[in-house]
C-alpha cells in the first residue's frame with residue numbers, strides 16, 4: 001500500500017514518467033513497479049501514454065494521471081447568474097449550464113443552489129462513483145477556514161451562513177470554497193506557465209473589484225481567504241460613502257454601478273451625452289456595453305467617467321506593483337470591455353506612479369479568456385492543487 005502511494009505521488013508530482021524513471025526515482029524494484037502500475041491503471045488512477053518522444057526519437061511509454069481520476073461539480077455565482085460545470089481532473093469541462101437568478105434571501109439562495117446542483121448532476125449524467133467533490137467560487141467574502149460565506153457582492157446584508165457545512169450534509173462530498181478573483185488568477189497563471197511567470201496579480205473589474213495573487217507559482221489566500229479586497233482601498237479622502245462604511249473607496253469610482261451612477265448624475269445635471277440616444281432616453285437601462293459604444297463615438301461624459309475610473313484603478317495597481325513586484329498584472333471582468341482605451345489609461349497611471357525599477361519587465365495585460373470558462377477551469381485547478389498536495393503530503397486519496 002505504501003509503495004503504491006509512493007508511485008502515485010511520484011507520478012502526480014512529476015508526470016509524465018516512464019517505467020524506468022519510476023524505478024529510479026522510487027527505489028522500488030522493476031517487477032514491483034510493473035505490478036503496481038497495472039493496479040493503478042486498473043483502478044483508473046493512471047493511464048499509459050505512448051506518444052512522447054525523447055532522446056533519439058524513440059517512442060517511449062509514459063505514465064500520467066488519468067484525466068478522469070475524478071470528476072467535480074463546479075458552481076459559480078456572481079450575484080445575477082449561477083453557472084455550473086462538470087469537470088475532470090484533466091481540467092476539461094465535460095458539461096455546463098447556467099441560469100439567471102438574483103435571489104437576495106440566504107435561505108432561498110441556498111435551496112436554489114442545491115436544486116441547481118442536483119439538476120446539473122442529472123442533466124450531465126454524472127457517474128456517482130467518479131464524482132468526488134464540489135467547488136464553489138463566489139464574488140464576495142468567504143472564510144476558507146470555516147466554510148462560511150460572509151457576504152456576496154451587491155448584497156446589502158447576509159447572515160453568516162456555513163455554506164460548506166450545508167452542502168457537505170446535503171451531498172456527502174468534499175466542498176471547496178473560493179473567491180472568483182483567486183480562481184481567475186489561477187487560470188491566468190496556468191496559461192502563462194511556460195512563460196516563466198512566477199508572480200502574477202489578477203484584478204477583477206466588475207460589480208466588485210478584487211485581487212487574486214499568485215506568489216512563487218502558488219495562490220496566496222491570506223489567513224481566512226480574504227486578501228485582495230482592493231475595492232475598499234481609499235483613493236480619495238472624504239469621498240463618497242461606500243457600502244462598506246468607509247468613504248472614497250476605489251469601488252465608488254470604478255465598479256460598474258458607480259460608473260453608471262456617475263454617468264446618470266452627469267445627465268441629470270444637464271451634460272449632453274450620446275448615451276441618452278443609445279438607451280432611448282431610458283437612463284435606468286444604461287449598461288457597460290452602451291458606455292463602450294459611447295467611448296467609440298468619442299462621447300465626452302463617458303470618456304471622462306471611464307478615464308477617472310482608469311486612473312484610480314491604475315493608482316491602486318501601482319501600489320500593488322510596489323508591494324509585490326509581479327511579472328504580470330492581468331485585468332479581467334466586465335469593465336475590460338472598454339478595451340484599449342481603458343488599458344492605456346491604467347497603464348499610464350501605473351507607469352507614472354509605480355517605482356520605475358519595478359516596471360522594466362512588468363507586463364500589463366487585459367485577460368483573453370472567457371470569464372465563465374475561466375472560473376470553471378480555474379476552480380477546478382485550485383481543487384486539483386489541493387488534491388495533489390494532500391497525496392504528496394502523505395495522505396491517501
Ligand SMILES: [Zn+2]
Nearest residue numbers: 232242244249
Ligand atoms: Zn468600501
